[in-house]
Every structure is written in structure tokens, then in C-alpha cells.
Amino acid sequence: MIKEITVKGAVQGVGYRPFIACMAKEFNIAGFVKNMGALVQILAIGKESDLKAFISCINSKKPEGAFILSVNEKELQSIPSEYQKYSLDFSIIDSSEIDLSSDIPVFLPDIGICDDCKRELFDKDDRRYRYPLISCAICGPRMSILNSLPYDRQTTTMDSFSMCPSCQAEYAQGRRRYAQTISCHDCGPQMILDHWSVYGEAVRKNRDEAVVEAIDILKNGGILGLKGVSGYQLVCKPEREPARRLRAIKGRESKPFAIMFSDIESVREYACVSDLEEELLVSSGRPIVLLQKKNDLDDEVVRGSRYIGAFLPSAGIHSLLTKELGPLIVTSANKSDEPIIIDDKDFVLGFFKDHSDRESNVDGVLFHERNINMPMDDSVMFVISNKYGEYPQFIRRSRGYVPLPVIIDKAETRHGNVVFAFGGDLKSTFAFGHNDKILPSQYIGDLEDYSCAVNYKALTGQYKDIFKQVPSLYVCDKHPSYVSSQMAKDKAKADGIELIFLQHHFAHTYSVMAENGLESAIGVSFDGTGYGIDGAVWGGEFTYCNKAEAARAGHLSYVTMTGGDNASKDARLISKCYLHKAAVQGLISKDNLQSFSEDKLLFAALDNKVQTFECSSMGRLFDAISAFLGICDYNSYEGECAIRLENAAWEFVETKPIGQYPEFDFDINITKEGFTADQIKLFSEIYNCVNGGNYSAKEIAYGFHMAVVRLITKGCAMAKEKYLENKVCLSGGVFNNRLILSKATEALMDMGFEVFWNKDVPLGDGGISVGQAYYGLMFEKE
Incomplete structure (x- = not known):
């Protein structure tokens, strides 16, 4: 019997093909598995009973990090001639290009360091001992290094690093089989430290010497720039003087700093942690989680907050630093309200150009030579509880969660439009809507800042190139003076595409409806500001939305x-x-x-x-x-x-x-x-x-x-x-x-x-684009 099986979901970048190959061997299945851009295709040849068991396992099992949307099968009467060579054994074959525009492809976000990689990182007998950019088939960068789909090494920024013989052997079998980010001390990107000498000269150190010197600088109260997985970060000890100086460097007056801890036990020393909060902290997304304080940190760090924004290492370099130094302030490398920096030269120009001005410059920069294609801040979450249960909430949805889509369940969208939603100006995101999915971007920032607006435009182009979505309908906020609204008007005119406007607080309600597949609901939309239909500033609104009709209640x-x-x-x-x-x-x-x-x-x-x-x-x-x-x-x-x-x-x-x-x-x-x-x-x-x-x-x-x-x-x-x-x-x-x-x-x-x-996207304006996209999917074009 011959079956063609199609698996849709986030099945690239988590070792899904090797997982299927091992399962096929277990059930005596011949054929192949290959990536096809937005999905995985399996040709399975075997006895009927073996195929039935094989398909049952595909439906019920998946590797860690995979996200399965659907498994479809059809029986073939014969093996296509070009596939005859796969009739005796099961193979993993090269990816093939398909038309991605027919649906929104599901791809994985960056994944925090797994337990196995962390164990190897500190194992003196392992060949990746203290390798700061360690990763495997189920962890490491994904979205931030992606050039195009399907996800293969040559379509990422790892393409410029050739595998050494040892990594090449691991790429063919074992835990790193088809791990596109596979690398080591011998062949992968390495850490480099540039820092100021006592004479004011820039000094460079490489590899583990760079890490050791960086630890010494931090131990002595210094501040470092660190090139992380998806953007530059600023790092220092959570103590009064370095925290004070870090505020001056960032231009950040009062906002509390997030603290990275080495493990969950060290988090518990400073904060109360519920079961759900622990689940979020150790999850592959590695978000910052706002936890109630138990032991206080210096007020220069937390600025009177009753919460500590705690998170765990997402990369090997974070694990090395926190293991040696304990808790660290780790915050995005940007001036307040500007985007996180991903370019090496931009960081140097912004934070490491003048040794004599320590109030505006860091003491060193620890970086690597792997390019970051797409900037992403850390995601931020908290947990609420009432007598009905505990619930996770996003404040900021970014690294670790983007580009996973919001799946529209139950509600019927009435047409085949590809909707592009421009979002709002504050906590800006944009989103694509197509069929039963909405793909929101990462947190971008406030578009009144010129650099954020530039970043917004660049990201929209990257998303279109990667996900191959060609909009047929635009949706934006009703505010006439929003930067995003003006962009929408200009773009609609240039592209000859219909543009519709949706009032801000209606969009808030639609964002919740999208997450839950609702076609009608009462909405309570409370925030700071939104342009009202009557020209006033709204923000304390009760709404009623029924499909594409919305009213103020x-x-x-x-x-x-x-x-x-x-x-x-x-x-x-x-x-x-x-x-x-x-x-x-x-x-x-x-x-x-x-x-x-x-x-x-x-x-x-x-x-x-x-x-x-x-x-x-x-x-x-x-x-x-x-x-x-x-x-x-x-x-x-x-x-x-x-x-x-x-x-x-x-x-x-x-x-x-x-x-x-x-x-x-x-x-x-x-x-x-x-x-x-x-x-x-x-x-x-x-x-x-x-x-x-x-x-x-x-x-x-x-x-x-x-x-x-x-x-x-x-x-x-x-x-x-x-x-x-x-x-x-x-x-x-x-x-x-x-x-x-x-x-x-x-x-x-x-x-x-x-x-x-809202649980899948933020309650605030970071979810506006999702509401706009959902409205657009239900809007009937004339």
C-alpha cells in the first residue's frame, strides 16, 4: 500500500524529518520525507497494518517544539516513476519549492537552549564544552536568522559557516541530524570581545578568552554590550552603580530592569513562582515573566515595582555568564523608545565609541559574526489568577513566539482575501490574515520614533519575502494622524488596493474574537487613547461587534x-x-x-x-x-x-x-x-x-x-x-x-x-493588528 501524507504546522527546524525517518524504520516503512516550504510531505510504502500504525503515531506524536495543525493522507495506486528509487528504504530528501502564497506558512520562532545542550555546555568531556552558541535540532535561532523558506542551512545566515567533519557527521545522524544551526568551536561563529584597556585603547580577545574577560569586566561592575540570538543586549550586575550608569546609557529614567537568572532555583530566592509561572519561565520561548518580589533588589534596579521581571538563559552565552556571575540585568540594547540593535557597526556607533564618556558608553562589546536578519526583543508575560484558574498573559509578544500564527477556530471568513493590517502607532505590530490564520509581527515600538518607522517598513518587506503573502485588502486605524494610517493610505494608493479603516477600540474587541473564533461579542476596551468616530479621544468603551458590523454600546x-x-x-x-x-x-x-x-x-x-x-x-x-x-x-x-x-x-x-x-x-x-x-x-x-x-x-x-x-x-x-x-x-x-x-x-x-x-497576543496595542486582520477577513469586498 502507498500513502501520500501531508503534515502542516511548525515542522521545520525541530528535527521533524529525522523524527519521521526513525518512526518509519520502526514500522518497516519505505519512501521519503521532505520539506515543501509550508509543510512536510511523506511518501509511505508498506503493509496496510504498518501504515495504519505509522499514521496513527504521526497524529499523536511529535518532536519537542513542533506545532502540528493537520495531518492529511491519500492513497496512491502506484509509486510515481521519479520516486521508484525510494521503494526499498526510507530517505530524507532535499526540500522542494512550492507556492507559499496559497496559505500562511507556519514556521518556528527562536527556541531557548534545551537541557541537553545546557548539559553539554558544562561537560568538560564534551567537544562543545563552553561553546557559547551551542544548539541542536530542537533549540537555537530560527526566525531571526531566516532568509527564506523552506528552512535549510543555505536559506539561513548559517550558510556562511561550513561544517567541520565532526559536525558534518553529526548532521547525518543522532540528536543533531538535520540541525541547520549545527556548529562548534572548530567551525561555527565564535565570540569576540572588544573592550577598553586601562590606557583607553580598544583591545580584542577571541573565543573563550573573550568570555573569561567579559565575566571579569562584569564582576568588577562594568557594563557590556552582548550580541544575543535576536539582537544586541546590555548586561551588568543588578547593583546600584552599574544600574544607575546603565540608565544614563539607555536614557531610561524609571522603568524597572529585567533580571536574568541562571536557573529556576535562583529565581525562587528573589520572587514567588507559581506552577504556571515556572512553566512559562522554562518554556522554549524563555519570556520575561513578571513575578511578585520576595527579596528586594536595589531600587536603582527595580524602581519601586512590586514585581521582578525574571527570565532564564535563552542561549549558551547567557548560561555561561549567569552560571559564573549569578543574576544579571539583561536589557535590550537601544536608546529608550528606539528599536533593538542587530547590526555590529550600529552598536559600536551608539554605545562603544568613546572611552572617556563612561556615562554614555559601555566598557566592552561581546559579539559573534553570525548575522541577525530580524530584530526581536524579549517577550514579556505575566500570570493572573481568580477562583476559576490561572491564565498566562502577554505584555509584549516577540522572540520565542513570533512567527507562530493565531489560528482562527470555528468562525467563518467569507472570502479569499489576503489581508494586511497596519496596526497602531504605539507598541506597533502589523499582521497578515489569510484563510484560518493571522500572522502578527513581533513588537516593533512606537512609530513616532523615526528609526522604529524605518524598522517597521523593513520588516513588512521581509515578511512578504519570506511568507509570500500578496495582500488584496489593507486595514488600518481610523486615526487620521497616525504614522501607520498615513503609511496605509500611501501604500493603498500606490498599489491600487482597497483600504478600510477600523476604529481603535473595535479593533481591540476583534482581536479577542479572532483568538476565540467568535463572530459576535460585547467588548470592553479600556486604554489610554484612541481616535473616536466622533473625533473625540476614546478610551473607556463598551462595544458590540457582530461579524463586520461594530457599534459603540x-x-x-x-x-x-x-x-x-x-x-x-x-x-x-x-x-x-x-x-x-x-x-x-x-x-x-x-x-x-x-x-x-x-x-x-x-x-x-x-x-x-x-x-x-x-x-x-x-x-x-x-x-x-x-x-x-x-x-x-x-x-x-x-x-x-x-x-x-x-x-x-x-x-x-x-x-x-x-x-x-x-x-x-x-x-x-x-x-x-x-x-x-x-x-x-x-x-x-x-x-x-x-x-x-x-x-x-x-x-x-x-x-x-x-x-x-x-x-x-x-x-x-x-x-x-x-x-x-x-x-x-x-x-x-x-x-x-x-x-x-x-x-x-x-x-x-x-x-x-x-x-x-487576549491570551495569544497582548491586551494592549500590540494586539490591534490582529483585530484589524480579523475584521478584514470578515469584511465583504464590494
């Missing part, structure tokens, strides 16, 4: 604000806008404004609507409350005020019996459109509570959080009554707040709602 009431782009940073300014609105509405006495004599011009501008805008943003409300309570009044990084407000609420949870806090509520007003939640009335209640002096800032912070949770349940109940819909999707940056997300999901589940939220 309710929202926070509008507040008149000023400050332009500075409004998202200056929380003290925003709190005064709330105070002014409360006085105008008679909820507090206008006499209270007299104490702000320096703000007369601000209040006059608000009175006369001079350079003002209307805003329904939940994110700005968090900023205003944080500033008014004296917790944080300026966002030196995005969301800082809201994060510190959440920290205060958690401190109350951890020190006080629940119940001893002020209870606030949003008044709900019915409108023609749906409903509005009066945020000025709520702000006034908090204002009076503060002046009453009966509650601490922490107690008020918790009370505010619970008011937001009650608003979510009330709003969803009203939307359910209007739309007869029981499915709720939560999305938007505000839901990165663990207290809000855990309490809201639990409360909605208690009410009988089917509750969904």
Missing part, C-alpha cells in the same frame, strides 16, 4: 482636557482638568480652584475651549486619580502612574481585611446611543473622600479599582439586555492591571457570562 462620559501630546505623560495636568470639570458641573465648589493660582491660564483655556479635546479615556482617569492621591503624577514611561496606583491597591489587599475601604460607583446615564458612565461624579466622590481624611491613599486606590470592576459588570449587563449577547471580550492596556483583570473576569463569570480576553 456605552462609554465613560467626556472630560475636557488640554495639553496635547503631553496629556498622556503629565498626570498632574490631567487631574486639574478633572478638578475643573467637577467645579463647572457644581460637584465641588469653584472656590477649590482658587488655591491653584498658578493654573489660571490652564483653567481659562478649559473655560474657553482653547486647544482642548474631549476625552472618554479610562487610562487618563487612572492617571488623574494617581496624581490626585499623591502616588505618581508623571508617566516617565508608559502607564507608570496607573502601575503605581495598582501597586497601592495591592498593598491594601496584602495588609488590610477586604471590606475596610471606601465604596465608589459610576453613575450610569442612558442615552440614545447606549449609556455613559459619569467619571466626573466618581472623581468628585474621591475628591471628597480625600478631603474627609478617613481613608488612606491605598484604601482609596483599592476602592477606585473596585468601582471600575463594578462598572464593567454593569455595562456588560446593560449591553446583554440590548443585544441579547452573552459573550464578553476584554481588551486594552488597562487590563494589564492584574487586579482589574482578575476581579472583572471572576465577577463576569459569576454572572454567567462567557468571558474572553
Whole structure:
């Protein structure tokens, strides 16, 4: 009997062909296995019973790291003439080119160092002892070194490194059979260290001498640039002086640094680790996981955060450094808001050009000569829990997870469009949508930064070249001034392709619907800013989406604000806008404004609507409350005020019996459109509570959080009554707040709602492109 078997999924770069060949030998199967770009093709010749067992194993087993979407088989009446030579034995044959454009190919992300490679790394009797770029068939770089599909050595940046006889022998059999990144001390890329001598001269060391000297520099409080798997990183000890200096080098004022630990046991010394958090830490993606602190690090490192961003080594060089030095700050090599650097010359120009200026330059750069094709920051995740379970969440989806697609399950897409979604400007990503898959890019950054915009354009070209997707429909944000929207308009005009616009908060809802294959849902989209259909700034939205139709079901009431782009940073300014609105509405006495004599011009501008805008943003409300309570009044990084407000609420949870806090509520007003939640009335209640002096800032912070949770349940109940819909999707940056997300999901589940939220992509704007792509797949072209 002869069977032709097609396996779709992430089956390249994980030793899948050798895995199939070993299984074929076990079941006495002749034939071959080969890569075909987006899939693996198997010709299987054998007895019917053996073939049945063989195919059953293909369906139930896979090598570590593989991601199987489907296994299809068909019987052939005879062996094609060109395959007659494979009728007596089973072979792995060369890859062949196919048309990749008919579907989105599934390819693997970069994979963290496996246990076997880590064991060899520290085994003095192994020939790869202390080889910093050790890898095998199931670990190592994938996406970041890929030139084109199918995935073979000659289609990666490993093509310039010829295998030595020992590696060539391993490539034919054993654990490194067909491992395209196979290399060693004799034939692979090696580590090189350039550092400053005591005389201010650049000194070069190679191979293990480079690693030993790098360890010595770090041990003595120095800072190094390190060329990792998918981009340059900055590394130092998590101590006050090197951390202070690292902030100066990066231009990073207050954001906490992530810490790399050698193993899970060392993580537990500093942080509480649940079973799910441990599972994420040791997973092949090696994400940064935000863990609750147990033992504190210097405040120059963590800057008051209640969490430690912990992660484990993703490459051999990381393992060597942390094994010798213990925990290390390992952060992306970029100036704040700029893209991570992948080019050797760019790093030197940015961070290693002037020995005399130690406040702007590192002490050395440890690099290798393998090119990185595609920059990727570390992915960032956290875990929420409620009485229904624990759930993993992305803050940033990048290395270790990209380019795995979002699989659309159940929902029907109505046409064969290839959709290209431009995403938003903040935490930018783009995405391709085709058939039952959406392929989101890695985190790129904020497109207002010129270098991020350049990087965005370069990556879109790389993705098109690799995945061979030719768009027939473009989707972008409705904001007329977004860089991404202008790119979309220019591109649509140049290519003659239809462009459709999707409002920001509708896109948030659609992103959750995409992950869960939903065709309709109530949406709760809370974030800092998004351009509204009425021209106002939205951000506290209840939506209803049904296939390609979307409506606003309710929202926070509008507040008149000023400050332009500075409004998202200056929380003290925003709190005064709330105070002014409360006085105008008679909820507090206008006499209270007299104490702000320096703000007369601000209040006059608000009175006369001079350079003002209307805003329904939940994110700005968090900023205003944080500033008014004296917790944080300026966002030196995005969301800082809201994060510190959440920290205060958690401190109350951890020190006080629940119940001893002020209870606030949003008044709900019915409108023609749906409903509005009066945020000025709520702000006034908090204002009076503060002046009453009966509650601490922490107690008020918790009370505010619970008011937001009650608003979510009330709003969803009203939307359910209007739309007869029981499915709720939560999305938007505000839901990165663990207290809000855990309490809201639990409360909605208690009410009988089917509750969904982003788990495959970030809750914030990093998921916008997925929502746009899903909308485009359901949009019927005229």
C-alpha cells in the first residue's frame, strides 16, 4: 500500500524529518520525507497494518517544539516513476519549492537552549564544552536568522559557516541530524570581545578568552554590550552603580530592569513562582515573566515595582555568564523608545565609541559574526489568577513566539482575501490574515520614533519575502494622524488596493474574537487613547461587534482636557482638568480652584475651549486619580502612574481585611446611543473622600479599582439586555492591571457570562493588528 501524507504546522527546524525517518524504520516503512516550504510531505510504502500504525503515531506524536495543525493522507495506486528509487528504504530528501502564497506558512520562532545542550555546555568531556552558541535540532535561532523558506542551512545566515567533519557527521545522524544551526568551536561563529584597556585603547580577545574577560569586566561592575540570538543586549550586575550608569546609557529614567537568572532555583530566592509561572519561565520561548518580589533588589534596579521581571538563559552565552556571575540585568540594547540593535557597526556607533564618556558608553562589546536578519526583543508575560484558574498573559509578544500564527477556530471568513493590517502607532505590530490564520509581527515600538518607522517598513518587506503573502485588502486605524494610517493610505494608493479603516477600540474587541473564533461579542476596551468616530479621544468603551458590523454600546462620559501630546505623560495636568470639570458641573465648589493660582491660564483655556479635546479615556482617569492621591503624577514611561496606583491597591489587599475601604460607583446615564458612565461624579466622590481624611491613599486606590470592576459588570449587563449577547471580550492596556483583570473576569463569570480576553497576543496595542486582520477577513469586498 502507498500513502501520500501531508503534515502542516511548525515542522521545520525541530528535527521533524529525522523524527519521521526513525518512526518509519520502526514500522518497516519505505519512501521519503521532505520539506515543501509550508509543510512536510511523506511518501509511505508498506503493509496496510504498518501504515495504519505509522499514521496513527504521526497524529499523536511529535518532536519537542513542533506545532502540528493537520495531518492529511491519500492513497496512491502506484509509486510515481521519479520516486521508484525510494521503494526499498526510507530517505530524507532535499526540500522542494512550492507556492507559499496559497496559505500562511507556519514556521518556528527562536527556541531557548534545551537541557541537553545546557548539559553539554558544562561537560568538560564534551567537544562543545563552553561553546557559547551551542544548539541542536530542537533549540537555537530560527526566525531571526531566516532568509527564506523552506528552512535549510543555505536559506539561513548559517550558510556562511561550513561544517567541520565532526559536525558534518553529526548532521547525518543522532540528536543533531538535520540541525541547520549545527556548529562548534572548530567551525561555527565564535565570540569576540572588544573592550577598553586601562590606557583607553580598544583591545580584542577571541573565543573563550573573550568570555573569561567579559565575566571579569562584569564582576568588577562594568557594563557590556552582548550580541544575543535576536539582537544586541546590555548586561551588568543588578547593583546600584552599574544600574544607575546603565540608565544614563539607555536614557531610561524609571522603568524597572529585567533580571536574568541562571536557573529556576535562583529565581525562587528573589520572587514567588507559581506552577504556571515556572512553566512559562522554562518554556522554549524563555519570556520575561513578571513575578511578585520576595527579596528586594536595589531600587536603582527595580524602581519601586512590586514585581521582578525574571527570565532564564535563552542561549549558551547567557548560561555561561549567569552560571559564573549569578543574576544579571539583561536589557535590550537601544536608546529608550528606539528599536533593538542587530547590526555590529550600529552598536559600536551608539554605545562603544568613546572611552572617556563612561556615562554614555559601555566598557566592552561581546559579539559573534553570525548575522541577525530580524530584530526581536524579549517577550514579556505575566500570570493572573481568580477562583476559576490561572491564565498566562502577554505584555509584549516577540522572540520565542513570533512567527507562530493565531489560528482562527470555528468562525467563518467569507472570502479569499489576503489581508494586511497596519496596526497602531504605539507598541506597533502589523499582521497578515489569510484563510484560518493571522500572522502578527513581533513588537516593533512606537512609530513616532523615526528609526522604529524605518524598522517597521523593513520588516513588512521581509515578511512578504519570506511568507509570500500578496495582500488584496489593507486595514488600518481610523486615526487620521497616525504614522501607520498615513503609511496605509500611501501604500493603498500606490498599489491600487482597497483600504478600510477600523476604529481603535473595535479593533481591540476583534482581536479577542479572532483568538476565540467568535463572530459576535460585547467588548470592553479600556486604554489610554484612541481616535473616536466622533473625533473625540476614546478610551473607556463598551462595544458590540457582530461579524463586520461594530457599534459603540456605552462609554465613560467626556472630560475636557488640554495639553496635547503631553496629556498622556503629565498626570498632574490631567487631574486639574478633572478638578475643573467637577467645579463647572457644581460637584465641588469653584472656590477649590482658587488655591491653584498658578493654573489660571490652564483653567481659562478649559473655560474657553482653547486647544482642548474631549476625552472618554479610562487610562487618563487612572492617571488623574494617581496624581490626585499623591502616588505618581508623571508617566516617565508608559502607564507608570496607573502601575503605581495598582501597586497601592495591592498593598491594601496584602495588609488590610477586604471590606475596610471606601465604596465608589459610576453613575450610569442612558442615552440614545447606549449609556455613559459619569467619571466626573466618581472623581468628585474621591475628591471628597480625600478631603474627609478617613481613608488612606491605598484604601482609596483599592476602592477606585473596585468601582471600575463594578462598572464593567454593569455595562456588560446593560449591553446583554440590548443585544441579547452573552459573550464578553476584554481588551486594552488597562487590563494589564492584574487586579482589574482578575476581579472583572471572576465577577463576569459569576454572572454567567462567557468571558474572553487576549491570551495569544497582548491586551494592549500590540494586539490591534490582529483585530484589524480579523475584521478584514470578515469584511465583504464590494
